[in-house]
Amino acid sequence: MNRTILLSFIFAFLVFSGACKEKASVSKSGPAKTSGKVVSQEDEAKGPKVEEEVFLYEKNGRRDPFVSLLVAAQQAPSKGETPLESYDVNSIRILGIVWNEKGHYAEVILPDGKSYTLREGMTIGLHKGKIQRISQSSIVIKERVKDYKGEIKSKETILKLREEEEE
Structure with missing residues (x-):
């Protein structure tokens, strides 16, 4: 019993003696250079002058x-004015092509x-x-179309006439 009380007092003494000490400030600078300036004790008490770094964010580009x-990719384009503008280009099937003069x-x-x-010249697709x-x-x-970065890019789609119907 006496042994545990003695150990607890020693432990408490070590904890409190280490916590009450002021930590010495460590400077990473080289040897102090002497100059012609006289520094008063009041200036030293205020502490060293600290310059704050200011970060400026430039949004350009x-x-x-x-x-x-992901949210930008999930936004579906709105339906168009005509039925031709209400469907994706890849979902449209060609039945036939005719030509004249x-x-x-x-x-x-x-x-x-x-x-x-x-x-030619008609608007089609979403x-x-x-x-x-x-x-x-x-x-x-x-x-x-917009890519994942939000930049607008040109996309060329070729729909081919099918020779035979798929079943």
């Missing part, structure tokens, strides 16, 4: 770090089962793609 990349025309079918006739060219075997559509 950078994306907003607080905007999630005025140009090429394409007959397409949408996923809802309705068919439409397309000409991303407001323009029909660039209709050839005898394909339609070239140029869309402007």
Whole structure:
């Protein structure tokens, strides 16, 4: 019993004696250089002057770090004004292409089962793609889509006329 009391007093003494000491400030600078300045004790009591670093964030050319990349990818484009602008370009099927001296025309079918006739320059697809060219075997559509960074890029989609129907 006496032994445990003695050990607890020694332990408490060591803890309190170490906690009450002031820590000596460690300076990492080299040997002190003497100059012609006289430093009073009041200036030393205030402590060393500390310069704060100011960080300036420049937004130019950078994306907003607080905007999630996944949220931008999940936002679906709104439905268009015409039924041709309400579906993705890849979901449209070509039924046939005809041409005459005025140009090429394409007959397409949408996923809802309705068919439409397309000409060059018409707007089609969710991303407001323009029909660039209709050839005898394909339609070239140029869309402007946003990538994962939010930058708008041109995307060229080629829809080919199918020779045989798939079953």
